[in-house]
Amino acid sequence: MQLVVARIGRAHGIKGEVTVEVRTDEPELRLGPGAVLLTDPASAGPLTVESGKVHSGKLLLRFEGVRDRNAAEALRNTLLIAEIDPAELPEEEDEYYDHQLMDLDVVLADGTEVGRITEISHLPSQDLFIVERPDGTELMIPFVSSIVTEIDLEEQRAVIDPPPGLIDDQAVIVSSRDDEPGDDA
Numbered sequence: 001m002q003l004v005v006a007r008i009g010r011a012h013g014i015k016g017e018v019t020v021e022v023r024t025d026e027p028e029l030r031l032g033p034g035a036v037l038l039t040d041p042a043s044a045g046p047l048t049v050e051s052g053k054v055h056s057g058k059l060l061l062r063f064e065g066v067r068d069r070n071a072a073e074a075l076r077n078t079l080l081i082a083e084i085d086p087a088e089l090p091e092e093e094d095e096y097y098d099h100q101l102m103d104l105d106v107v108l109a110d111g112t113e114v115g116r117i118t119e120i121s122h123l124p125s126q127d128l129f130i131v132e133r134p135d136g137t138e139l140m141i142p143f144v145s146s147i148v149t150e151i152d153l154e155e156q157r158a159v160i161d162p163p164p165g166l167i168d169d170q171a172v173i174v175s176s177r178d179d180e181p182g183d184d185a
Contacts, residue, residue: 001099002038005030006059006080011072017060018072020080023122025095027059030082040079047080096151105157106131106141109149114160114167115139129158139167 006027009019024030031037031049039045048064066072084097098120106114106129119130120143127143141147141160150159160167 001084002081004079005082008075008078011069014069016066016072017062019058038081044078
């Protein structure tokens with residue numbers, strides 16, 4: 001299985017280094033020295049990581065055969081793709097690869113069908129499941145333990161306990177104005 005693990009950004013310096021936008025939770029594994037990565041567009045690769053380092057909070061990579069700024073700049077916006085064994089699991093117990101979560105059925109604790117995961121959006125603060133409902137509409141479900149209470153890969157389902165208003169229009173609106181002093185009339 002092929003997964004996008006990074007996107008090449010701007011050239012850095014004059015010796016062929018590039019910045020990369022990391023798209024994996026395991027950059028040390030996927031983008032370490034010696035890693036051979038396929039590319040999109042395919043004509044840019046495959047690329048072998050020669051070295052890497054973090055500079056000012058950004059990951060910089062140097063690839064074998066890329067020795068100057070012009071060659072590095074020519075790789076800009078190229079996607080880096082790793083070949084992953086579909087049976088491979090993350091090291092942490094409660095972590096999942098996106099491909100494991102795609103197409104899971106989303107249900108409430110009582111078994112009520114909510115929909116199916118069609119996309120996972122990785123945001124800075126949290127990940128979101130994009131869930132397609134049976135009627136074709138989409139929901140965004142935050143992938144946090146207080147809402148997603150169980151991931152069952154064998155049963156191919158994600159069990160959720162949504163707060164009011166997340167999957168229906170029955171949100172409870174609480175206003176602090178209702179409790180203001182002097183309203184004891």
